[in-house]
Amino acid sequence: MPSKIKDSQNPRLLAVVTLAKIKNGAYSNLQLNQVIRQHNLKPVDKGLLTTLVYGTIQYRLLLEYWLTPFVKGKKLEPWVRELLLTALFQWHKLNKIPKHAIFNETIEVAKTLGNAGTAKFVTAILHNMDRSELRDADKISDPIMRLSISYSIPVWLVQSLLDQVGPAKTQSILSSLNEAPAQAVRVNTTRATADQAKAALEAEGLTVRDSKVARDALVVTGGHVASSQAFLDGLITIQDESAMLPVEALAIDDQVHSVLDAAAAPGGKTTQIAQYLTGDAKVTAIDIHDHKVKLIKANANRLGLADKVKAEALDARQVPDHYQEDFDRILVDAPCSGLGLLRRKPEIRYEKTLEDVLNLADLQLAILNSVAGRLAQDGRLVYSTCTILNQENDGVIKKFLAKNPNFELVKTETAKDLKSDRKDAVLKIYPDDYETDGFFVATLQKRRD
Incomplete structure (x- = not known):
């Protein structure tokens, strides 16, 4: 791709470049934020760029189902395929852009990123699709393949959901996964009240409402939060509403002096813990990767919480050998498949397999078994994942309790008393429940000897 894209302010061109990088392994949210920071885009163009990137990934299986008959046997450069998929997405999933504008803009991007021959090829494909009828996924x-293509969710995941939650809930979950994710932030209560943070964001032109899910959360629309002065000043940090629930379940009060965050990067939950600690209490945050420990420290510094955070590189399975002291609270926000994040990180659906899920469940259990030995008497251990499959959730807890009879499962409680009438002690948040990320939270209490 030519170097002149560096100065481009064309959201369609930037979307194609971004999608090609994501297809090559980059994380969608990180790559998109980077592109937005590097290019001086108008708010409306930031919005279109974001919509094109997430929408094309979210509907990839369906878009490719439509595109395949028209490019069969042709070898496409990766960016050309992404360009044609973005055209299909705009054409059939957005209703405010005229078809002629979509075609003209797509051809112009082909000229910029390719050459006259590429533009001619793209033009021919577009007009061929326009003359023909796209395949109907319905x-x-x-039936499983129909759901898979219609909602762009791999067959194995559709089947797993059907087995675990039934057809009606599966349909509801699948339909919710392609909705635009909300922007949620957590108020840094050591620097601002919710009203002060809200006023700061509204002064920058954003629309803000209180969360119905988490105590210190605000839901923000109409702007790019990571570019806001409120974010830069550390009044807020970006965190999904559901992701705040595991720390709420820890029930931190002024009797808590030490907390272990056993899989802490990039530090969202670490800093949430830190802002609730009083006196000389500290949270020890560990991650296996040095570069991720730097992210934890950077987040703590931005929020003015560095004095409450001790961050270091360590494999959580080495906790018993590394630390001699016990912790009042332990959080294991375990490495997981991330299948509850498909609205926010849609590419995950195409990367994970059932084998990955089973391997992660083994790792999660190993971490739990390891850190449990460093929980203080009457201490509380919260296990959470951002996934929605039982193998990484209920299954892990069941195996842990079988091996650790000195622990008991107690009801997970949250500040807003979510799902208070549920029969299960664990808390399961599906993406369609509150239009948040999917999350699982289990609370374990250590019995007295």
Whole structure:
């Protein structure tokens, strides 16, 4: 791709470049934020760029189902494929952009990133699709394949959800996963009240409402939060509403002097813990990777909480050998498949397999078994994941309790008393419940000897 894209302010061109990098392994949210920071885009163009990137990834299986008959046997450069998929997404999933504008803009991007021959090829494909009828996913005879293509969710995941939550809930979850994710922030209560943070964001032109899910959360629309002065000043940090619930479940009060965050990067929950600590209490935050420990420290510094955070590189499975003291609270926000984040990180759906899920469940159990030995008497251990499959959630807790009879599962409680009438002690948040990330939270209490 030519170097002149460096100065481009064309959201369609930037979307194609961004999508090509994501397809090559980059994380969608990080890559998108980087592109927005590097290019001086108008708010409306930031919005279009974000919509094109997330929308094209979210509907990739369906878009490719439509595109395949028209490019069969042709070898496409990766960016050309992404360009054609973005055109299909705009054409059939956005209703405010005229078809002629979509075609013209797509051809112009082809000229800029390619050459006259590429533009001619793209033009021919677009007009061929316009003359023909796209395949109708609703006519796919196999019901699981029909759901998979219609919602762009891999067959194995559709089947897993059907087995675990049934057809009605599966349909509801799948339909919610392609909705635009909300922007949620957590108020840094050591620097601002919720009203002060809200006023600061509204002064920058953003629309803000209180969260119905988490105590210190605000839901923000109409702007790019990471570019706001409120974010830069450390009044807020970006965190999904559901992601705040595991720390709420820790029930931190002024009797808590030490907390271990056993899989802490990039530090969202670490800093949430830190802002609730009083006196000389500290949170020890560990991650296996040095570069991720730097992210934890950077987040703590931005929020003015560095004096409450001790961050270091360590494999959580080495906790019993590394630390001699016990902790009043332990959080294991375990490495997981991330299948609850598909609205926010849609590419995950195409990267993970059932084998990955099973391997992660083994790792999660190993971490839990390891850190449990460093929980103080009457201490509380919260286990959480941002996934929605039982193998990494209920299954891990069941195996842990079988091996650790000195622990008991107690009801997970949150500040807003979510799902208070549920029968299960664990808290399961599905993406369609509150339009947040999917999360699982289990609270374990250490019995007295």
